[in-house]
Amino acid sequence: MSLISQRVVDILGPYVGETVADTCVRASALSLGKTTDDLTAADFPALEANVRRLLGPMAPSDVIDRLLADIERGIS
Amino acid sequence: MSTASGPARPGQILTPRTITLIAVLVALTALFGWLSSLMYADALSDAAYAAAYWYGTGLQVVFAVVIVLVALGIGLHQHVGKQWLFVGLGVVAYALGDITWTILDLHMGLDPYPSIADIFYTLEYVFFFAAIVLAIRSYRALTSLRGPVVFGLLVGGVAAAVIYLSLLRPYILPAGAEELGLWGLVVSTLYPVGDVFLMLAPAVTLAIVIMRLGAGRLAWPWWLVVVGAFVFSLTDSFYSYVDWAGTGSNVFLDMGWMVANLIFAVAALVARNIYRPS
Numbered sequence: 001m002s003l004i005s006q007r008v009v010d011i012l013g014p015y016v017g018e019t020v021a022d023t024c025v026r027a028s029a030l031s032l033g034k035t036t037d038d039l040t041a042a043d044f045p046a047l048e049a050n051v052r053r054l055l056g057p058m059a060p061s062d063v064i065d066r067l068l069a070d071i072e073r074g075i076s
Numbered sequence: 077m078s079t080a081s082g083p084a085r086p087g088q089i090l091t092p093r094t095i096t097l098i099a100v101l102v103a104l105t106a107l108f109g110w111l112s113s114l115m116y117a118d119a120l121s122d123a124a125y126a127a128a129y130w131y132g133t134g135l136q137v138v139f140a141v142v143i144v145l146v147a148l149g150i151g152l153h154q155h156v157g158k159q160w161l162f163v164g165l166g167v168v169a170y171a172l173g174d175i176t177w178t179i180l181d182l183h184m185g186l187d188p189y190p191s192i193a194d195i196f197y198t199l200e201y202v203f204f205f206a207a208i209v210l211a212i213r214s215y216r217a218l219t220s221l222r223g224p225v226v227f228g229l230l231v232g233g234v235a236a237a238v239i240y241l242s243l244l245r246p247y248i249l250p251a252g253a254e255e256l257g258l259w260g261l262v263v264s265t266l267y268p269v270g271d272v273f274l275m276l277a278p279a280v281t282l283a284i285v286i287m288r289l290g291a292g293r294l295a296w297p298w299w300l301v302v303v304g305a306f307v308f309s310l311t312d313s314f315y316s317y318v319d320w321a322g323t324g325s326n327v328f329l330d331m332g333w334m335v336a337n338l339i340f341a342v343a344a345l346v347a348r349n350i351y352r353p354s
Contacts, residue, residue, distance in 0.1 A: 015350075017290040020218055057155045057214030059294055060351050 005029075005036045007074045008047065011067055016055060024051050041075045089293060094349045098342050101139070105331075105338045108132050113327045126182055133178045135334065136171040139341040143167055146344040150351060155214060160344055162207035163301065167337050169199035190256075194263040201274035204305070208278035211298055215285050224284035232277030239268045239313060247320035268316050271309040279305035297347035304339035307332055 001009075005025045012021035028047040029036045039047070048068055055064050090098075111128040114120050120128060143164035150157035173196030180188040212221060244265065253261045279302045286295045286302075311332025318325055 013292060015292045015294050017292040017295070019290045020292075023218055054217050057217075058211075060150055060154045060156055063351050 002037050002039045004039045004041060004043065004047065004071075004075045007071055008051075011070045011074070012051070012055075015059070015063075015067065020054070024054055027054065044072060044075065047071070090346065090349050091352075094345050097142075097345055101142070101338055101341055104135055104138070105334055108135055108334060109327065109331050112330055116327050116330075129178055129182050132334065133171070133174045136167070136174045136337055139337040140164060140167040140171045142341045143344040146348045149348060155210070156347075156351070159207050159210045159214070160347060162203045162210065163340055163344065166200040166203035166207065167340055169196045169203060170333070170337060173197035173200075190260045190263045194259075198263065198266055198270060201270040205274040205278055208282050208301070208305075211301075212278070212282050212285055215289065219285065219288055221281075221285065224281045224288065227284055228277040228279075228281030231280045232272050235272045235276055235313075236269070239272060243268055243313075243317055243320060264316075268313055271312045275305045275309040275312075279309075293350050296350060297343040300339055300343035300346060304336045304343065307339060308336035311336065 008025050009018055009021045012024060024047070025036050025039070028043065028050045029039055031050065032039075032043055032046050034043070051068060051071075052061075052064055055067075108128075108131060111120075111131060115125055115128055143160060147157050147160035147164050150160060152158060152161060173193045176191065176193035176196060177188045180186045180191055180193065212224070215221070248256075248261070248264045251261070251264075256264055282298060283302045286298060289295075311329060315325060315329055315332070317323075318329065
């Protein structure tokens, strides 16, 4: 698993569970035609879009903003 | 020095303020449980009985206000804010039903069942169903909902069969509109059916969805809502049964609705903490 994939699971996992966190990573990789191992910091915009789409209905936007900021901080 | 309104320590999900609020609500409910036992034992003067009656009704209002305030705090422009608003409106409807019931029973000396109070009580089912459907749909991009919905309907079907065999067939349907009046027949049927299809089945469906995803702390409040729905639907169904079977209610059964709405209020407070900025 790439650094960004692991970071996403670490940050999102406690909030949405590892299954959903992993789904966010796989959806992002799929949308870019990559595997989860190939995701890099440059793929963050795609990851952000997928996290907002998947988690938007179940969490307030400020929570999602905070989680994304935590992810971005750990990969930049 | 820590205070009751201070922030949560790192790693602590619930703030001291939330824990205090939950403890206060639980203590207020326990106090009503004690008062209710005195009411059942006929150990209160008329004035104390009326005060205890209104105290219980007022507590339902408190639960409703807590949930609606949490929903407004989250923001109604947020999808999840709407979900909690519907939970809150359900408890508001129940509280309005309780106020109406109390006035009819305590101050007007009228039989409150069936009455306009039943409109408010049954509205809780409608709002709760809306809240749960929205919560379930929020997971639709993550997992197939067909399996959980089918399982929920299966559980609902079994529960409906039990309700039919133990309540509708032996008691309510034979009484019919001639004995109950049309409105009485409608609400007598609507309560147990609503318990099954608008409370229990959706709650089971939501529980399966959450369980399947192995969800994290965002799901905690919804687990509490599921528990509250079980308590509510079981209480309501058992109350219908003991009422029709003539076995008599008791303080524990009467506390069921109070405990269910308490659990909904606690769920809202937990949600408020989980959604808070760190």
